[in-house]
Amino acid sequence: MTEHRPWRGVLVATALPLNDDLSVNHDRYAEHCAWLVENGCDGVVPNGSLGEYQVLTPEERARVVETAVSAIGGERVMPGVAAYGSAESRRWAEQAGEAGCRAVMLLPPNAYRADERSVLAHYAEVARSGLPVVAYNNPIDTKVDLVPELLARLHGEGHIQGVKEFSGDVRRAYRIAELAPELDLLIGADDVLLELAVAGAKGWVAGYPNALPRASVELYRAAVDGDLDTALPLYRQLHPLLRWDSQVEFVQAIKLSMDIVGRHGGPCRPPRATLLPGQEAAVRAATEKAVAAGLA
DSSP states (O other): OOSSOTTOEEEEEOOOOBOTTSOBOHHHHHHHHHHHHHTTOOEEEOSSGGGTGGGSOHHHHHHHHHHHHHHHOGGGBOOBOOOSSHHHHHHHHHHHHHHTOSOEEEOOOTTTTOOHHHHHHHHHHHHTTSSOEEEEEOHHHHSOOOOHHHHHHHHHTTSOSEEEEOSOOTTHHHHHHHHOTTSEEEEOSGGGHHHHHHTTOOEEEESGGGTOHHHHHHHHHHHHTTOHHHHHHHHHHHHHHHGGGGSTTHHHHHHHHHHHTTSOOOOOOTTOOOOOHHHHHHHHHHHHHHHHTTOO
């Protein structure tokens, strides 16, 4: 762990174990967080999209953060604090701070296609919570694109310290480094891990380590160290799974892989539907192949 930049390294955007009645299984979640750290991950990011935060009650959402902190310590927990309103996001950031967290991750406003002034005001408001903020750029889902120039402005005004980059455009890494060299770039999509690691990423907000933490951590460490002899073959082996992180059905796919490797993935809350038969077969085959290769 990096003491003053707890978002560095492999932080797993945790899937949330649900019971058959779709209630949250907090005991399993605590065990999952501890298991990830035991297997080499640096921390967790609860209440992201993979954690189905949009369909949690406020009470559940707060307890998820508290559960993670109790399991592995607040310095290892960077909750997502996305909400429709800036005041609500700031309240979630304050709750994270009260629980013992050292940083939070924040999407831009996503109830509508926000303009630059709205984005700046949103991040400024949440930064007033006093916790470091890592921006999350996901223009595919939010329709708001945190382009390098806007990220540099947000960083220059002290509103953000890092960015989870999910655009898929690896060219942006170099532009961000030119415009804001002190802004930490975090890999935001599993299937561009190698490209962004080589481009200077300082961390990975990761999906597939939920199922395959040891192999995923080995891949990340080799990639950021420039050890392509280790990283490239591993990346090719894992890519049939990593690419699911950028699909609409990423939560269902990762939970299925967790079930296959002996973890508890379990169901998702509506409106997420179960995988189609062809999708399930593809995830199952790729996961079983990774298990057979000794990657689980």
